[in-house]
Amino acid sequence: MATKLPKVPVVVVGMGWVGGIIAAELTKAGIQVVGLERGKSRSTEDYYHVHDELRYANRYELMQDLSKETVTYRNNEKVRALPMRSYGSFLLGDGLGGAGVHWNGQYYRFLPYDFEIRSKTIERYGKNKTPEGMTLQDWGITYDQLEPYFVKYEQMAGISGEPTTPDNVGKMSKPYATGPMKVTPGMKLFSDAAKKLGYKPYMIPSANLSQDYTNPDGVARAACQYCGYCERFGCEYGAKADPVVTVLPVAQQTGKLELRTFANVTGISHTGGKATGVTYVHTPTGEEFFQPADVVVLASYVFSNVRLLLTSKLGKPYDPKSGTGAVGRNYCYQVNGASTTAFYDDKEFNIFMGAGALGSSLDDFNGDNFDHKDLKFLHGANIRYTQAGLRPIQHNPTPSGTPGWGQAFKQASIKYANRVLNIAGQGASLPFRHHYLDLDPVYKDALGLPLMRMTFDFEDQDKELVKFIASKTKEIADQMGATKTEMRDSLSTYSIVPYQSTHNTGGTTMGADPSVSVVNNYLQMWDAENVFICGASNFQHNSGYNPTATVGGLAYRAAEGVAKYLQKPGSLA
Amino acid sequence: MANEEKRPPQQPQDDSRRRFLKYTGTAIGGVVVGGVVGGLIGANRKEDGKTKPPAPGASPATPAAESDRDYNQAFMFFNQNQFQITEAATERLFPADDLGPGAKELGVAFFIDHQLASAYGTNARDYMMAPFYQAEAYQGYQMAFRRRELFVLGLEALDGYSNNHYKKKFVKLTPEEQDAVLTAFESDKADVKGVPASTFFSMMRSLTLEGVYSDPLYGGNKNMGGWKMRNFPGNQMSYMDAIEKDGLVKMEPLSLHDHLTS
Numbered sequence: 011m012a013t014k015l016p017k018v019p020v021v022v023v024g025m026g027w028v029g030g031i032i033a034a035e036l037t038k039a040g041i042q043v044v045g046l047e048r049g050k051s052r053s054t055e056d057y058y059h060v061h062d063e064l065r066y067a068n069r070y071e072l073m074q075d076l077s078k079e080t081v082t083y084r085n086n087e088k089v090r091a092l093p094m095r096s097y098g099s100f101l102l103g104d105g106l107g108g109a110g111v112h113w114n115g116q117y118y119r120f121l122p123y124d125f126e127i128r129s130k131t132i133e134r135y136g137k138n139k140t141p142e143g144m145t146l147q148d149w150g151i152t153y154d155q156l157e158p159y160f161v162k163y164e165q166m167a168g169i170s171g172e173p174t175t176p177d178n179v180g181k182m183s184k185p186y187a188t189g190p191m192k193v194t195p196g197m198k199l200f201s202d203a204a205k206k207l208g209y210k211p212y213m214i215p216s217a218n219l220s221q222d223y224t225n226p227d228g229v230a231r232a233a234c235q236y237c238g239y240c241e242r243f244g245c246e247y248g249a250k251a252d253p254v255v256t257v258l259p260v261a262q263q264t265g266k267l268e269l270r271t272f273a274n275v276t277g278i279s280h281t282g283g284k285a286t287g288v289t290y291v292h293t294p295t296g297e298e299f300f301q302p303a304d305v306v307v308l309a310s311y312v313f314s315n316v317r318l319l320l321t322s323k324l325g326k327p328y329d330p331k332s333g334t335g336a337v338g339r340n341y342c343y344q345v346n347g348a349s350t351t352a353f354y355d356d357k358e359f360n361i362f363m364g365a366g367a368l369g370s371s372l373d374d375f376n377g378d379n380f381d382h383k384d385l386k387f388l389h390g391a392n393i394r395y396t397q398a399g400l401r402p403i404q405h406n407p408t409p410s411g412t413p414g415w416g417q418a419f420k421q422a423s424i425k426y427a428n429r430v431l432n433i434a435g436q437g438a439s440l441p442f443r444h445h446y447l448d449l450d451p452v453y454k455d456a457l458g459l460p461l462m463r464m465t466f467d468f469e470d471q472d473k474e475l476v477k478f479i480a481s482k483t484k485e486i487a488d489q490m491g492a493t494k495t496e497m498r499d500s501l502s503t504y505s506i507v508p509y510q511s512t513h514n515t516g517g518t519t520m521g522a523d524p525s526v527s528v529v530n531n532y533l534q535m536w537d538a539e540n541v542f543i544c545g546a547s548n549f550q551h552n553s554g555y556n557p558t559a560t561v562g563g564l565a566y567r568a569a570e571g572v573a574k575y576l577q578k579p580g581s582l583a
Numbered sequence: 584m585a586n587e588e589k590r591p592p593q594q595p596q597d598d599s600r601r602r603f604l605k606y607t608g609t610a611i612g613g614v615v616v617g618g619v620v621g622g623l624i625g626a627n628r629k630e631d632g633k634t635k636p637p638a639p640g641a642s643p644a645t646p647a648a649e650s651d652r653d654y655n656q657a658f659m660f661f662n663q664n665q666f667q668i669t670e671a672a673t674e675r676l677f678p679a680d681d682l683g684p685g686a687k688e689l690g691v692a693f694f695i696d697h698q699l700a701s702a703y704g705t706n707a708r709d710y711m712m713a714p715f716y717q718a719e720a721y722q723g724y725q726m727a728f729r730r731r732e733l734f735v736l737g738l739e740a741l742d743g744y745s746n747n748h749y750k751k752k753f754v755k756l757t758p759e760e761q762d763a764v765l766t767a768f769e770s771d772k773a774d775v776k777g778v779p780a781s782t783f784f785s786m787m788r789s790l791t792l793e794g795v796y797s798d799p800l801y802g803g804n805k806n807m808g809g810w811k812m813r814n815f816p817g818n819q820m821s822y823m824d825a826i827e828k829d830g831l832v833k834m835e836p837l838s839l840h841d842h843l844t845s
Contacts, residue, residue, distance in 0.1 A: 077707060428831055
């Protein structure tokens with residue numbers, strides 16, 4: 011029997027970027043918040059010996075312990091889903107700050123096209139352009155509506171970028187908080203080549219601070235040192251914006267946030283279209299607590315947001331056969347795989363140095379910035395050269411035809427260790443009727459709850475996109491003065507084994523139509539007005555970008571929604 | 584241990600170390616200073632490439648031979664035979680050559696021994712709950728078998744295959760014969776009790792690269808010899824002043840041990 015705790019105005023499930031932002035905004039407004047985090051606490055002191063590739067990159071120090079919980083996976087409904095037993099395709103965060111701790115810090119606002127993708131696609135190409143089974147949806151919000159919330163995130167995190175942006179991305183009402191990062195020789199080769207071809211390269215907007223910065227909340231952070239340990243690592247300087255060094259201390263300073271770690275939420279209680287609170291297990295003892303609240307906010311990673319709704323029987327589960335129900339609908343990913351490697355026999359680069367968001371990129375072939383009339387796919391990819399810092403266990407480049415081991419491998423991998431530049435596309439992932447999340451009928455987590463089951467594969471859309479984008483990466487790489495270039499342009503069946511991207515999206519999508527979305531554009535649940543769900547799980551599709559900017563913007567929007575709702579309950583739509 | 588008088592499998596090999604240092608002797612210098620987080624940057628950098636910081640607890644009076652001894656080089660998991668097969672096989676995957684040391688000299692077999700004794704070897708942070716089913720390749724590892732169990736089976740299979748084809752143990756084969764055996768495992772032409780031999784082979788290959796290039800604290804990459812071969816500077820606190828430079832910036836590598844402050 012769960013111990014019933016005193017009721018609070020707001021309980022937030024998950025203390026990563028979304029939970030941290032919402033907690034900071036609400037507590038600053040004087041609202042009492044309880045934050046529940048299933049993992050441990052964190053601080054920059056934990057990263058004293060963080061420059062350890064084996065521990066953090068290969069053994070996943072910061073990631074969710076899969077022995078307790080994972081997801082199951084299958085390519086289609088005819089196959090038995092099996093658990094992801096060890097890490098591969100994506101890396102799930104855990105503990106205070108969540109995946110916001112181990113990100114690279116690449117910050118891209120989604121394109122205006124993204125938010126109205128269905129309408130704009132039909133408007134330009136007609137109804138028949140969308141292939142059978144593709145379930146494109148507008149997001150119920152426009153870029154212009156979301157713009158002020160992007161600005162809030164940028165000022166809070168100190169996003170570094172160029173003072174002006176190209177005309178093929180969304181307009182900014184305010185420049186980035188700090189100037190762009192430094193330019194490396196490799197980045198210069200990329201942007202010079204791109205300009206020569208008539209493209210519009212720009213510095214990747216970065217959450218690794220280009221300079222010391224004090225944000226509007228008074229949080230001061232130091233500049234990035236380009237140490238080369240970002241993705242999969244925490245930042246010992248606090249230079250990389252993460253929830254632990256930005257929003258969480260602000261919320262805690264108000265005295266209005268009660269943060270409980272090791273609190274794993276197992277269910278939302280609800281009656282008559284309203285949630286009454288959440289049940290959680292205090293994991294060190296197994297003791298159960300019930301936390302009543304006026305508002306319940308789900309702020310976890312994609313899989314946890316969807317799973318908690320389904321295990322709590324809140325909302326209508328998606329049924330791929332009838333196409334009805336929305337919880338679990340429009341699961342999307344990221345379509346990587348288009349790239350060209352430039353090998354230099356006569357030049358060496360310091361590619362072991364870097365920062366997670368250090369790089370140059372272009373959007374000439376992203377979104378609907380180019381004509382798709384004669385192409386067999388929609389959307390596109392951000393094309394980039396990044397210098398995130400290449401470490402020796404995971405970076406052993408060899409030209410094709412080189413053996414995978416032995417002396418020839420050793421000599422080639424050492425020769426090219428500092429002699430390659432990789433130009434890659436980060437492709438959009440569009441939704442299909444048969445790509446979705448539901449509860450696995452067989453496998454359970456350590457507490458006995460069903461695991462999330464993912465049904466997903468790459469489609470012709472994705473394969474065509476990769477082929478096209480790869481040709482563009484080669485076109486650029488060929489202008490970069492390399493000895494030779496090697497292009498990769500084919501995409502096969504989706505596999506859970508190799509790492510690809512931790513940009514999983516969808517499942518609690520947002521929109522204006524309750525039949526194809528779970529939340530409205532304040533991230534308020536259609537089926538329970540005092541439940542707000544926020545994260546990349548709100549995306550109706552994934553763009554050719556990293557997701558955090560859009561997640562951050564939506565979190566500020568959700569915080570505003572919760573505050574409005576507390577003042578005047580009812581639907582905000 | 585069966586024979587106490589027997590020399591440990593790997594003693595410091597002064598000759599090869601000197602040879603190695605000769606080949607990589609230019610990798611010294613390179614000053615990098617950050618300056619914002621006082622406690623971290625510069626607090627514990629070596630003043631030059633010559634003096635090594637003392638091991639914790641080592642007194643200046645400690646005899647040189649004593650302080651050179653690597654107490655980390657002992658078995659946590661392997662028996663001697665398993666260790667020797669691992670050492671011989673990984674040396675073929677990453678052999679000593681004119682660029683510098685191979686897996687043996689870098690301590691890769693000790694690294695693998697220590698890893699198999701750790702959470703990695705027991706799949707402690709992997710989902711290991713039943714039921715187990717035959718998987719499609721794209722669904723990844725689906726066996727109840729732990730990594731350390733599989734690795735030992737693989738080592739036994741290396742010896743078994745060598746005996747069948749050459750009437751000798753793996754460690755007694757010529758390097759060319761050892762390569763042929765390893766190739767058979769890589770391409771699933773050998774039997775590891777029904778488990779695909781390539782699963783074992785790719786685990787061993789990954790472990791070898793990890794042992795060559797991980798921080799020396801784990802027992803491989805001895806004296807940062809793996810890093811020095813490719814001019815990887817290891818654990819540096821800042822590249823602020825070097826990040827924009829053309830051409831390779833060479834600097835003496837630093838390990839996490841160098842970054843210990845009391």
